[in-house]
Amino acid sequence: MPIGEVQPSVRPARVGRTDGAAGAATRRGVARSRRGRGMRSERLAPYVLLAPAVLIIVLLRLYPLLLGVNFSFTGDGERNGVAVGLDNYLELLRDPLFRTALGNVGLLVLLLPVAVAIPGLLATFIYLRVPGHRLYRSVYFFPAVLSPVIVGAIFNLLLAFDGPVNAVLGSVGVGAVDWLGDPDVAMFVVVGVHVWATFGMGLVVFLAGFATLDSALLDAARVDGASLPQVIWHVIVPGLSRTIQFVFVTTMIGMLTSMFGLLYVMTSGGPEGSTYLPEYYIWIQxxxxxxxxxxxxxSTVLFVIMLVVGLLQIKLLKRAAREV
Structure with a gap:
């Protein structure tokens, strides 16, 4: 190099700083990747948890339901497996026993508010801690653990023409009633026995609903001088609207699909087919x-009836809860 020439200075590369920046960027990328995977896992977690239940419902509920609906458009006997269109449904409409069963379904729908009001009122009294409320809770639930066959056998003895109930009526000057042999009375008796045997489950559901009720509202109503009917109508009913909807639907399903044991033991569909319900008719066929x-x-007709009535009940109850 010539003597007068100035050598250019060479700035050393800052290796450590560059490596540190690159490492930080890499770590940020890894963190973002992990967060992305975590978010995807969180989004997929509900579907993974629901998958077994959905699979069970599809395989054990929806698929048999679709098979049953499809089977209802085929024939019986010599026409077994042959498509017959709507012949089975037309035959149902012509069958007086099935028409009686549908009429009894209408009767059950009319009596449904009573079947829901009984456990609701009893749960209200227990929640308000009437004397002996702990004893009442266990006593009211006890019939729910009895078999329908046992319940039916007990009431067959009590309601026999020469049974204890008619003996008590005779002692006060009232004539004996053929409780299970009169076509105009038998269905009401069976429904009453069913309500007695099953209202314990509705009672438990209502008590669970009361646990979510704001007690401050009840205290405010008492301070304002509200009577018990006013407290029930303006405080308890709106506060338990969801519970009431649930009890209405489950009670309706129970009345339409869980009375076979009582019907079989108490009346066997009689007298004169007056106590037929669709489930008993299905078993006979x-x-x-x-x-x-x-x-x-x-069965398909029964499913449609339950679906329509259930949806109408929920709609009416929601409207009533908004108006209260």
Whole structure:
């Protein structure tokens, strides 16, 4: 290098700082990647948890339901497996026993508010701690653990023409009533026995609903001088609207699908077919008449009835809760 020439200065590279910046960027990228995977996992977690339940419902509920509906459009006997269109449904409409069963369904829908009001009022009294409320809670629930066969046998003895109930009526000058042999009375008796045997479950649900009720509202109503009917109508009913909807729907389903044991033991569908319900009619067609396709059609009609009535009940109850 010539003597007068100035050598250019070379600035050393800052290796450590560059490596540190690159490392920080890498760590930020890894963190973002992990957060992305975590967010995806959180989004997928509900679907993974619900998948077994959905699979069970599809395989054990929806698929058999679709098979039953499809089977209802086929024939019985010599026409077994042959598509018959709406013949089974038309035969149901022509069958007086099935028409009686549908009429009894209408009766159950009319009596449903009573079946819900009984456990609701009893749960209200227990919640307000009437004397002996702990004893009442266990006593009211006890019938719910009894088999329908046992309940039916007990009431067959009590309601026999020469049984204890008619003996008590005779002692006060009232004539004996054929509780299970009179076509105009038998269905009301069976429904009453069913309500007695099952209202304990509704009672438990109402008590669980009361646990979510704001007690400050009740205290405010008492301070304002509200009577018990006013407290029930303006405080308890709006506060338990969701619970009431649930009890209405479950009670309706129970009345339409869980009375077979009582019907079989107490009346066997009699007298004169006056206590037929769709579930009993289905059993007769499937088990005794060997007509599974007709029974499938009746099952489909029962499912549609429960679906329509349940949706209408929920809609009416929501509207009533807004108006209260």
């Amino acid at each position: 499937q088990g005794q008449m060997n007509r599974p396709a007709l029974a499938s059609a009746a």
